[in-house]
Amino acid sequence: MATVDFWFDYSSPYAYLGATQIEAVAARAGGDVRWRPMLLGGVFKAIGTPNVPLMLAGQAKQQHYGKDMLRWAAWWEVPFAWPTRFPMNTIKALRVTLVSPDPAKFIHRAFKAYWVEDQDLANANVLATLLSDIGQDPALVAETENPTVKERLIAETNEAVRLGVFGAPTSVVDGELFWGQDRLGFVERALQGWKPKTA
C-alpha cells in the first residue's frame, strides 16, 4: 500500500487546510497517511529561511494570501478563522503529538483549536483540555518536558531537513516531495504511481 508522509506544524495555516484533506486524498488513491510533526521554525533555521516568510511578503501578496486561505476553506467547505495570536509557539503541541496514543485524533483537534477556535496552543492547560476533549489522558502534557520526547522532535525536524523539506505542509510519496495544500492533486496521483519526469 502506498503511503504519504504528511509533514506539518500547527503554526502553518496551509498545513491546517491540507490536514483537513490528506486522509481523503490517500483514501481515494488506496493509500494511507503517516503524520510527521516537525518544528517548522527549526527547519527554517536549519536552511537559512527568514522566520515566518509569510510575514515578509509584500503587502499585495500578503493580502492575497489572506484571501487565498479563505478561498481554500470555502473550496473544501471547512471552517477557518485567522487567529489573534500569530505566529504561535507550537513546540509543546508537537511534543504531545509524538506521545499521543492516537496522533491523528490529536492532530485534528489541535489544528482546529488554533485555526478555527483561536485557542493558545502554547498553553499547557489548553493542551490538557484538548487531550480530554478526545478522550486521551491530559497528564500526557507532562511528557512535553521529557528530554527523550524533546530529542524525538529535534530528530524528526532534522529528518525533514534531510529530506529537503522547506515549508509546510509537505507531502512525501516514494521519495518525491510535494509542497503545499495546493499540490494534493499531484499527491493523489503520485500515490497511484504517477512519476512525471522532473529532471
Add this chain to the structure above:
Amino acid sequence: MATVDFWFDYSSPYAYLGATQIEAVAARAGGDVRWRPMLLGGVFKAIGTPNVPLMLAGQAKQQHYGKDMLRWAAWWEVPFAWPTRFPMNTIKALRVTLVSPDPAKFIHRAFKAYWVEDQDLANANVLATLLSDIGQDPALVAETENPTVKERLIAETNEAVRLGVFGAPTSVVDGELFWGQDRLGFVERALQGWKPKTA
C-alpha cells in the same frame, strides 16, 4: 458572459503553463478570456519586489520549483523545457502583442518559442519570424519602437499594479484576483459566480 482577464508576461514559466489552459478553463465555465500583457519587471519595480523573486528563493525551494514546473507540464500534457536564457527581456515581445491583429495567436506562439523551443524573445528577427509563422505581418516588429505602443505597455503595466497584481499569471474575474496557474480551479468556479467570503 463572464470574462477572465489573464495578466501575463512571457518571462514567467507559470504564466506559460497557465496560458496553455486558460481558454479551456473559460470555455468550461461558459466565459471568455481577455489577454492582458504586462511588463512583470515593471510591476515588481513599482511594488518594491526584488526582481526575479524565483532566483532569490533558497536552494531547496528553487529545486522544488524546477520539479514543480515539470509536474504541471506533465499534469496538463504540455511541453516544457527550461530555457538557456533566463531571465528574458520580453519588452519587445509584449509590445508586438499589443499591435498583433490576433493577439491570442501570437501569445501562444511566443510562449512556445521561449518555454519549449528556447528561442530568444529579445531578438527582433526572432519576433518577425514568429509573426510569419502564424501568418501575421513580420513588419509589425517595427511597431516596438513606436512611442504610442511603448506608452500603451506602460499604461497596461500601471493598470496591473493599480488592480493589485504582484505576480504572473494573475487571473481577474469580477474584480477578484487569482494568482497562479495553480488557482485555475478557483478561476473556473469564479467565472460561474463563485464568491467565497474573503474578509
